[in-house]
Amino acid sequence: MSQDNAFQVPAGNISIEQEIKRSRFITSIGRAPDxxxxxxxxxxxxxxxxxxxxxxxxxxxxNPFDTVQIGMSDDGEPQGTAGKPMLSILQHRKIGEIVVVVTRYFGGIKLGTGGLVRAYSSSVQMALQTLPLAEFVALAAAQITLPYPYEDRIRRLLEKMQVTIKDVTYQDCAVLLVEFPVTMGIELERQLGDQTKGEAQYILIGN
Structure with a gap:
């Protein structure tokens, strides 16, 4: 993943509340990969x-740089006073895989369109200040086929490189299904070739 497309994702779910002119605004945030x-x-x-x-x-x-999977709703509030400013804040912060809901209990005092925009915007901003974030790591998967004499050596290599073994099957050779950060792919392929004298087969899955 290039530095230009790096982004953060929620590392947990949170819920906070504020009161504005007797109305309760409860902001809930969670992670949404899709x-x-x-x-x-x-x-x-x-x-x-x-x-x-x-x-x-x-x-x-x-990905926050991809506008295909975005959505918003005013849910009965005047058009443009809630969902749009909430979405704008998320996009400005370049946070991906995120969903936010601001729940309102009306307190009897109307806020007006400007007041509503400020209320929903501040609710999201307050929540984001306390939201734990993590760097998004794009993962790739590959199938590694290697002669049995190399299996122990390659398992140690994968452990050292923090490559996750998702599945292993044994046929004429050992076949390992692995998962790893995309940025590690070239180095992993090189190391496999060096460690097995070119006898390991490395095939990316889904590419």
Whole structure:
């Protein structure tokens, strides 16, 4: 992954609350690698607060530089006062795989369109200040086929390089299904060739 496309993702779920002119604003944030998981998270928040007046939401499912999997909703608030400013904050922060829901319990005092934009924006900003984040690491998968005499040596190599062995099958040779950071692929292939005198077969999966 290039430095220009580096981004962060939520390292956990959080929920915080603030009160503005008697209205309660509860902000819930979770991780959403895809649209389906974002929608599922929104549904869980609705179930948690079934008597709330509004559940406004926004999500950036996947890479924040890819606008294909984004979504937002004002959920009954005046158009453009909730979902859009919430989404804008997420995109400005370049946070990916994230979904945020701001649940509102109306307190009887109208905030006006400007007040609503400020309320929903500040709710998201406050939550992001406490949200634990992690650097996104793109993973690749490969199949490694090697003669049995090299298996122990290659297992030690993979452990040293922190490559995860997902599955092993034994046929005429040992066949290992592995997973590793994309940026490690070239070095892994080189090391396999050196350690097995070119006898290991290395095939990327899904490429």
């Amino acid at each position: 649209k389906q998981q974002a929608i599922a998270f929104i549904g869980r928040i609705r179930s948690t607060y079934p008597d709330a007046n509004h559940h406004c939401w926004a999500y950036v499912a996947g």
